[in-house]
Amino acid sequence: MLSEFDIIQRYFTRPTPHAVLGVGDDAALIEAAAGTELAVSTDMLVAGQHFFPETDPRSLGHKSLAVNLSDMAAMGAAPRWATLSLALPEQLVRENEKWLQAFADGFFELAHAHQVGLIGGDTTRGPLNICVTIIGEVAKGKALRRSGARPGDDIWMSGHLGDAALALAYQEGHIMLEAGEIEKCLAALHTPAPRVALGQQLIGLAHSAIDISDGLLADLEHILKSSSVAAVIKMDQINCSGSVKKYLQHPLGVKCLLAGGDDYELCFTAPRAKHQEIEMLSREQEISLTCIGSVEKGEGLVVLDPAGRKVTLETKGYDHFHAG
């Protein structure tokens, strides 16, 4: 059976041109560019909790980095370096070395696309658990925070919401999807594309930002609480795919849209004076950016339906000890 050192050497040691020292010492060494702050974030993915144990390992490698890249996007930071800690069941290492290869392939393909270097990590036996820490650079004082929203700001979202949650509902047997929809929704769930470039482009435009990982309402509420403001959003302005639209008469569809989670789009607020500039950015970058509401004085989040009535929802997002 492969040893801990074999696994690291064979699957998780690649050149790290942007690091002073990569994998293989007691610690890696990195150097921040002058005039930058470093953004640091970490996410832990657990089998049976965040993913089905039988999930395609290549997708899992992709997603374990993608969720962290998405946090960098939400800060406007350029991701640079990552560490990867893996607890692997003994049986997996003994019987399924292909799993490791596919996981590493998925991880490094995305890392390479974003020029992120894997500079360290840990490998151990245990119930399958993946913990990635990411470090990115952002110009000093320029990072997008949750706390910067101001009354009068527009509220924006990138891309469209709900497909990942719809895929999960499909996998759990709650809904049926057509063949073409299945592929698209499963891709949204398993191989999300974090908005890394967009995040950096929003510096100087947005007052606040967050990535939509727990669901639009839950994540927008983080902005509102951090900024001590209220908001009104219009449900029919929220961008979603045709697949989600078909289910919007059903509570499940509304839940996927507003509280689905796993979208990895950005929600951000920006002064109204930047409205046209953001629309131009949307056209230039060919990324859908939609204005879905506005920041108000006070507290609380109101969602209005097309008739102007308040939408109520039982659950606002995903909490790992209060699963909705």
Next chain:
Amino acid sequence: MLSEFDIIQRYFTRPTPHAVLGVGDDAALIEAAAGTELAVSTDMLVAGQHFFPETDPRSLGHKSLAVNLSDMAAMGAAPRWATLSLALPEQLVRENEKWLQAFADGFFELAHAHQVGLIGGDTTRGPLNICVTIIGEVAKGKALRRSGARPGDDIWMSGHLGDAALALAYQEGHIMLEAGEIEKCLAALHTPAPRVALGQQLIGLAHSAIDISDGLLADLEHILKSSSVAAVIKMDQINCSGSVKKYLQHPLGVKCLLAGGDDYELCFTAPRAKHQEIEMLSREQEISLTCIGSVEKGEGLVVLDPAGRKVTLETKGYDHFHAG
């Protein structure tokens, strides 16, 4: 039951004076001091693998940070910031909130002692798993690496070895210990004191360094391989407690000493010209520093017994997929 956000808010949010932005956004923000490189390291501890599930949570909080501080020590870096990811069994959160309090107390007590700020993390349901990433500062180009050993260097170790491994052998019922010894050995196993200050003091003295986490021989071999050199060490020079000494006629005692692991002392090499300076450092700092051998040209590691015979050992250290 406590939510994910409650747990973070209640137990893991403390002031972080050295960070630009701490817990509570998509990422933390830190700024490296001018002229420094950042050392980054991560360790994952798994219940049933690295510790017994019933381990005192306060000790566990201490140890989960201590093993990472030890990596900073081995690089000569000053630890500054840490992230903490926790997978917690649902039952633990529901029935044993005291566990969380005690774990946090142990973690923060050590963090405070070393002025390390907890700047982020993740909390999720799952089999108990603790993943800490640590970031430290070290003057540019000055970090102690494994690769700097040169023929003619002395080989040094700090403190004494084997007590933690002896504690484990005791807990597993392989040996008996006297009452006074039990406490001392269990403390070595559960609340190791990483050599953080020493590591920084060795900059300018040592050519190479590593922390002894997997066992002296295994860790020294990492230095030898990274530096493309050989070494000879003398077993009777290796510093150990009276408890370990009593067992040195027994293979278990030799194994605890040479391959025990969990010592979190430093092993380093330094030019002979620095011998007196290191002895002075030892006296001034009241840390035992012992010269145990020398670096040679070639490859391989030879251990000599007091009669000058080569010692052979079945296992050289701990590997998480080849437990010795």
